[in-house]
Amino acid sequence: MSKRIKQLVTEFFGPAREITGVAEVELDLETTASARDLLRALAASYPALKGPIIDPEGWSTAPYILMNLDGRETIQNYDLELQPGARVLLMSALAGG
Amino acid sequence: MNGYTGKALIIDLTERKSEEIELSQSMLRAYLGGSGLAVRLLYDHLAPGVDPLEPGNVIVFACGVFAGTIVPAAAKHSVATKSPLTGMLGDAMAGSFFSHTLKRAGYDAVVILGRADTPVYVFIDDHTVYFRDARALWGQECFATEEAIREELGDEAVRVSAIGTAGENLVRFACIGNDRGRQAGRTGPGAVMGSKNLKAIAVRGSGAVAVADNDAVYQTSCDLITQAQGPATGKYREPGTVGNVLTLNRLGVLPVRNFQRTALDEAEGISGETLHRRHHEKTVACAACPIACEQVMKVAEGSHAGARVSVDYETLFALGPCCDVDDLPAVIRAAELCDTLGMDTLSTGVTLAWAMEAAERGLLPPDDGVDLRFGNADAMVAMILKIARREGLGEILAEGSRLAAQEVGKDSDYFAIHSKGLELPGYDPRGMKTYALGLAVGTRGGCHNRSLAYEPDLKGKVDRFKAEKGRGQIAMAQEDVAVLLDSLGICKFMRGCFTDLHEEGARLYSQATGWDVSAQELVEAGERISNLKKMFNVREGWTRELDSLPPRLMQEPIPDGPGKGVSLPPAELELLVSDYYEARGWTAEGEVAPATQDRLGLSGQTA
Amino acid sequence: MSPSPHVPISPHARLVVCDPDLCVGCQLCEFACASVKDNSANILRSRIRVMRQEPILMISIACRGCEDPVCVKVCPRDGALAVNPDNSLIDVDNDKCDGCGWCIDACPFGAIVLDPETKRVIICDLCAGRDAGPACVEMCSKDALEVSTPAVVAGKVSQSALRTLMDALDEPA
CATH class of the missing domain: 3.60.9.10 (Aldehyde ferredoxin oxidoreductase, N-terminal domain)
Known part of the structure; x- marks a missing residue:
């Protein structure tokens, strides 16, 4: 019997989009999956994210890359359990111009 | 020396x-x-x-x-x-x-x-x-x-x-x-x-600039140059700051139609990525800059063929989404005109957006041949020339949004998007409360660059939708870092290349000058200069009401996007501003207190 | 002074070449040169010079290793300038050079400079004796500079032209 799953959408901006070549991706994860689990799943789907976007040792975002939840808050705690239907944004830390 | x-x-x-x-x-x-x-x-x-x-x-x-x-x-x-x-x-x-x-x-x-x-x-x-x-x-x-x-x-x-x-x-x-x-x-x-x-x-200049310890300055600089090829400056190198459009749009802080909305329905067409893909011609650097953020864009065909200019985010925002223009060649032409005629793209765009709204509301007299309304790129381009020449409506718009709204009256100052007369940059302060404070108290008026207060909001160091005590201290610290960089003359895009700006800046300063300067001395210099700027304004008649934001942004809640419903009522801004004055050691009225002047060596220094 | 019409570059020359598409015109190569060659912060002592014709033309120029160098021919101080047999660049004998500047006027590339402190001319020598090679090339973070020979450069230009052609053919009509 398969584990229960939830669908999570990740939207890519800036360098993350350049690397993946897509604007967003929908992944199926276990219901208890955390932000860190999502980063692992993303790295499995797009290995080139490892390094410039995802830190494959701590399984957090790389320096100057932010993980944002629903466009409202930056994820600081990667153990945060993501709710079904959540939209996660991978973007550059913004500055100036 | x-x-x-x-x-x-x-x-x-x-x-x-x-x-x-x-x-x-x-x-x-x-x-x-x-x-x-x-x-x-x-x-x-x-x-x-x-x-x-x-x-x-x-x-x-x-x-x-x-x-x-x-x-x-x-x-x-x-x-x-x-x-x-x-x-x-x-x-x-x-x-x-x-x-x-x-x-x-x-x-x-x-x-x-x-x-x-x-x-x-x-x-x-x-x-x-x-x-x-x-x-x-x-x-x-x-x-x-x-x-x-x-x-x-x-x-x-x-x-x-x-x-x-x-x-x-x-x-x-x-x-x-x-x-x-x-x-x-x-x-x-x-x-x-x-x-x-x-x-x-x-x-x-045919002379030389001597430094006290050339070996040390050279080595420190080489380290910084290496850092400047790393992730800290990645977004500046490609596609440049114009990459902000899609992100700010998604965060619901991209001002659209003169700050009536905070997101575009369709942002891809006016995004930095599209601009780069279709129009990028050459990357150029300022003097001795290893980042090279200046992205020269060119229009190859169509009515704006031949237009060529570098475009950064604020320019793209002001002449694009703020005027609801989605025609990239027209934006490039408009930016080129601003640069050649010699006017600030940001103030030009935001003043034009005010004019477009005023015209749509029937508050402006008609101008021969120029049909100002949101989205009309041709009118935008035509009016830029008229502003520079002070012809027709350009005579009024050349005064900037604050004075133009005073001239036109009919409550058009409600949607004149400036602080102290300086038109606001491309972030909606309602969804970024630390930034809202930085804008309101800024000595040069509504400016992100002098305040740097957007950083904690966008990096998620604070809840960007919330106004609370403590933001005064944060805004002050950010502003003092900005003023330190501006006074050392170091580009803000380098700031991520320093692990500790004050320590490393002091070392570099000492290596160049031969004077033994500490990190603490640079911290104080930043604070001193920020205070002197305020003293300049006070001497020119500054009053507390000037530390404010446009009425629209304090009366209307965010209409759409992730921040929908969030507002920035005057009482909230007051709370933030008072907190900032307190953090600065200023009087409740916002003047530099004598004790603060004494501490920073600024007392008795009136011309 | 207008450039001489025909100045063939020696096929054997090894020289610092610059790709103008990659050069951002930052001038850091000049600082590297003055610092490494003379421990000086003064870029007027640099043997490589950035030419900027804004908004988009940027290129660094150092000695081009001419086949039959005009600078050597016009030098009135017999033997102050001589072709280095190893790399076709120009050796300057500081004891003979008196800084008269005829070679500066004659160089069709503007690649010879009068050192404002020593009052002798200075010319790129590829940082002779420096293990890491020319300091400017090492400094250039945009990979615009490299040490190469005219033949290698020509090959790259041909390849690049071919790629441009292929891209153009791929473009939808």
Whole structure:
């Protein structure tokens, strides 16, 4: 019997989009999956994210890359359990111009 | 003197005379260079209360501390004057070879007084100053003026800061261009030059800028240059700051249609990525900059074919989403016109957005042949020319959004998007409360760059939708980092390359000057300069009501996007502003308290 | 001074070449040169010079290793300038050079400079004796500079032209 799953959408901006070549991706994860689990799943789907976007040792975002939840808050705690239907944004830390 | 030249040049246009003054070590250590030095010299040479466009106004150019050396991305120069747009501190910066050259000519700063009776340009040829006839240059564009002066002087190494027709015609947000594409952009210093009949400053410098310990400066610089190829500057290198459009749009803080909305329904077409893909021609650097963020765009075909200019985020925002224009070639053409005519793209775009809204509401008189309304790119381009020439409606719009709204009346100031008269940059402050505070209290008016207060909001260090005590301290610390960078003359895009800006900055400063300067001394210098800027404004009649934001943003909640429903009522801004005054050690009315002046060595220093 | 019409570059020359598409015009190569060669912060002592024709033309120029160098021919101080047999660049004998500047005028590339402190001419020598090679090439973070020979450069230009052609053919009509 398969584990229960939830669908999570990740939207890519800036360098993350350049690397993946897509604007967003929908992944199926276990219901208890955390932000860190999502980063692992993303790295499995797009290995080139490892390094410039995802830190494959701590399984957090790389320096100057932010993980944002629903466009409202930056994820600081990667153990945060993501709710079904959540939209996660991978973007550059913004500055100036 | 090492690092510095230890000299400033005082130029009197009325008398057509110049003299050198010495800058002491204690003065340079207290105000560093760039913005700090420029404001200090302005404060000392300007009599309070003069009309910014009268001969009594003073305009100061000051080099960053490290200009003329290998220290990377540290060649900024500052321009300080009393702003014709805000009536307060005019405070602009440009990245440049101009400062490199001025420093090699032997000056850390140039102070310009008076008014020439006929158009002139000043040629600083090392230690000789010439007042040259500029009547034939009057009416020429910024870039053309640079080229014409190099041609006339017969030397490609001459660097020029020049105004275009907008500055000559006293457009209140006229900028000063240099190095064919860099601008001291904001608060209207170009109009002050125009009012002085000063078309340009040309510099030839054949000297050297000595540093105390060249090996050390070289090694530290090489480390910074390596850092500048890393992730800290990635977004500046490609696609450049224009990449902000899609992200800010998604976060619901991209101002659209004169701040009536915070997101576009369809942002891809006007995004930095699309701009880059379709129009990018060449990446260019400022002097000694290893980042190279200047992205030159070109239009290959269509009615704007041949338009070529570098485009950054604020320009794209102001001439794109803020005017609801999604025609990239028209944005490039509009930006090119602003640069050649010599006006600030940000104030131009946001003032035009005000005009489009006013026109749609039937508040503006019709203008021959120009149908101003949101999304009409042709009207935008046509009106930019009219503003520079002060023709038709351009006569009103050349005054900037604040004065134009006063002139038009009918409550049109409700949607004039400025603070202290300076049009707001491309972030909606309702969804970024620390940034809202930074904008409101900024001494040059609504500016993200001087406040840096957007950073904690967008990095998620704080809840960006919440106004609370403690933000005053954060906004103050951010502002003091900004002012420190502006005074050292280091580009803000380098800030991620420092692990500890104060420690590493002090080390670099000591290596260059040979003076033993501590991190704490730089912290205090930042605070001192921020306070001096405020004292300048107080002396010019600043009152607490000026530390505010446009009525629209304090009365309407965010209409759409992730921040939908969030508002920024006046009481909330009041709370933030009071918290900031307290953090600064200012009085409840927001003036620099005597004890704070004493602590920072600023007391008793009125001109 | 107008450039001489025909100045063939020696096929054997090894020289610092610059790709103008990659050069951003930052001038850091000049700082590297002055610092490494003379421990000086003064870029007027650099043997490589950035030419900027804004908004988009940027290129660094150092000695081009001419086949029959005009600078050597016009030098009135017999033997002050001589072709280095190893790399076709120009050796300057500081004891003979008196800084008269005829070679500066004659160089069709503007690649010879009068050192403002020693009053002798200075010319790129590829940082002779420096293990890491020319300091400017090492400094250039945009990979615009490299040490190469005219033949290698020509090959790259051809390849690049071919790629441009292929891209153009791929473009939808």
